Amino acid sequence: MSASVIHPSAVIESGAKLGANVRIGAFAYVGHDVEIGDGTVLGPHCSVTGPTRIGRDNHFVGHAAVGGDPQDKKFKGERTELIIGDRNSVREFVTLNRGTGDGGGVTRIGNDNLLLAYTHVAHDCDVGNHCVFSNNSTLAGHVIVEDWVIMSGFAGVHQFCRIGxxxxxxxxVLISGDVPPFTMVATETGGRPRGVNSEGLKRRGFDSERISAIKRAYRTLYMAGLPLAEAKQQLVEQAKDSDDVRALLDFIEAGQRPLLR
Structure with missing residues (x-):
């Protein structure tokens, strides 16, 4: 087992737990209720306060503020957590907040995500795997982001929304409703869906038959001029031949906020 390498200027509070081969940079701070998994790198001037659990082989480049109190007036100091998975890359000045007591208590970030400079993930968010958050992209509280989502620079998501x-x-783009899976949203359409993320799906191995079924579902939902209830009825029929359309329909049915439409 390799020993951790900690810069002499870093502060590691008593009670913090560091895995094997963890590297802590200059002037970094690790609080007493923090666990950092094997192989994770905490760059210079990063701070990690707890309760926070960080998995293996993550890289926090520098000046990231991880595990801070939620920015919520209702927060009264109750015990809440931030849980981060494995192999995430977190760039400069990213802020990741813990959950709130009445919001589930946990903010979660999955595996293999790339969070670029000045990204903000607020309290009680749930981020999946393989996502890219570009510079200055922001999640308000209680947002759910599923796998393989890309947020471009300066994009923002309203609280309690879901991104499929x-x-x-x-x-x-500013998101104020649920964004269905596979969908592209752009500012030139007033923050509204503008098509299927076909190029992204091709890169992830979706074949032409799967993409065609998704496009047909998109046309039904957004281009046929149908009321939502009628569009969902047609999607039920299309879902019989496509697991992807079934996933899209399940996402719509589970929504608590209005669908972005």
């Missing part, structure tokens, strides 16, 4: 798997949010 494989969605793409364009630069500067």
């Amino acid at each position: 798997a494989h969605a793409f949010l364009g630069m500067g």
